[in-house]
Amino acid sequence: MISFYYNLAPNPTKVALCLEEMGLPYELVPVDTRKGEQHLPAFLAINPNAKLPAIVDDGTTVFDSNAILLYLGEKTGQFMSPDRGALLSWTMFVASGIGPYSGQAVHFKNVAPEPKEYAVNRYVFEAKRHWGILNDRLAQNRFMLGDTYTIVDMAVWGWSRLVPFVLGPDAFDALPHVKRHLDEISARPAAARALALKDRHAFKAEMDDAARIAMFPHLAVKTA
Numbered sequence: 173m174i175s176f177y178y179n180l181a182p183n184p185t186k187v188a189l190c191l192e193e194m195g196l197p198y199e200l201v202p203v204d205t206r207k208g209e210q211h212l213p214a215f216l217a218i219n220p221n222a223k224l225p226a227i228v229d230d231g232t233t234v235f236d237s238n239a240i241l242l243y244l245g246e247k248t249g250q251f252m253s254p255d256r257g258a259l260l261s262w263t264m265f266v267a268s269g270i271g272p273y274s275g276q277a278v279h280f281k282n283v284a285p286e287p288k289e290y291a292v293n294r295y296v297f298e299a300k301r302h303w304g305i306l307n308d309r310l311a312q313n314r315f316m317l318g319d320t321y322t323i324v325d326m327a328v329w330g331w332s333r334l335v336p337f338v339l340g341p342d343a344f345d346a347l348p349h350v351k352r353h354l355d356e357i358s359a360r361p362a363a364a365r366a367l368a369l370k371d372r373h374a375f376k377a378e379m380d381d382a383a384r385i386a387m388f389p390h391l392a393v394k395t396a
């Protein structure tokens with residue numbers, strides 16, 4: 173039985189989709205990052221990086237969402253591609269580009285103190301650039317690797333649901349192929365089951381000072 177350490181953020185949600193698509197039995201272990209539970213020793217023993225998601229599969233621990241997708245794909249042989257080069261390249265493109273730039277764009281727009289114009293401009297520009305590359309790819313292909321739905325599409329879907337929040341309410345106007353891809357995956361029964369996890373556990377809703385320090389520990393530290 174897989175233990176799935178999760179919250180409702182984009183990276184855990186792509187793993188929820190993957191577990192549901194593969195029909196793997198799993199138990200949910202909520203980790204409330206606004207309460208600082210990611211910093212507890214028991215969770216740090218699973219992911220020293222103090223982030224969600226992570227899984228423990230019968231003694232094998234895997235953290236980092238895209239590592240988990242690759243692990244589950246290799247374990248089951250499902251939703252993989254014979255084009256290993258493309259599978260790895262696009263998985264890492266999501267891991268190193270889409271996720272971090274989208275996340276930092278949200279952070280600097282919504283959390284950072286002024287002056288922040290330079291940082292907002294850089295991260296929104298880079299997030300848009302990365303999403304534009306995905307849009308061009310999806311203009312040529314139904315799915316990220318062609319006609320077959322793979323773990324790369326799951327990785328993209330984790331974040332594409334958040335595009336209006338990351339880039340602004342009209343962002344899909346410039347990313348119609350990303351929107352079409354999002355809608356196709358969201359219509360899958362496994363996606364509905366993944367999104368229904370929000371009803372399984374009540375995570376802390378308030379973003380109070382304690383939550384801000386738990387999630388953005390640099391706020392409590394002067395490094396320069």
Ligand SMILES: N[C@@H](CCC(=O)N[C@@H](CS)C(=O)NCC(=O)O)C(=O)O
Pocket residue numbers: 181182183184205210222223224225235236237238271386387388
């Ligand atoms: N590279 C990691 C990033 C994980 C990550 O940033 N997770 C966020 C949720 S999407 C988190 O746990 N945030 C809580 C925190 O930073 O304290 C992955 O893909 O799993």
